Amino acid sequence: MTKKVLEKLLRNPRLMSMQQKKNFPCFMEMMTYMSALKNYNFDDDKCAGARAELELCVETQAKQEKRRDTFNYHLQRIGRMMRT
Secondary structure (H helix, E strand, O other), rough: HHHHHHHHHHOOHHHHHHHHHOOOOOOOHHHHHHHHHHHHHOHHHHHHHHHHHHHHHHHHHOOOOOOOOOOHHHHHHHHHHHHH
């Protein structure tokens, strides 16, 4: 494959559909926290419960093992193999 073909195959995470974004860990907790902030005029003290849930989710995700078998990872790996 040429470099141009590899560039076309790389996915832009900003252009993902809403369904794909919902599969992200802590997405729902973050949306709950953001809506709580909006409901209470960005008063962080009133949103302590939602913030605690988000922090707990982020901490548990940080402790989990990272996955490297994404689509972009494999494209980059194949690109490096082709260059050598």
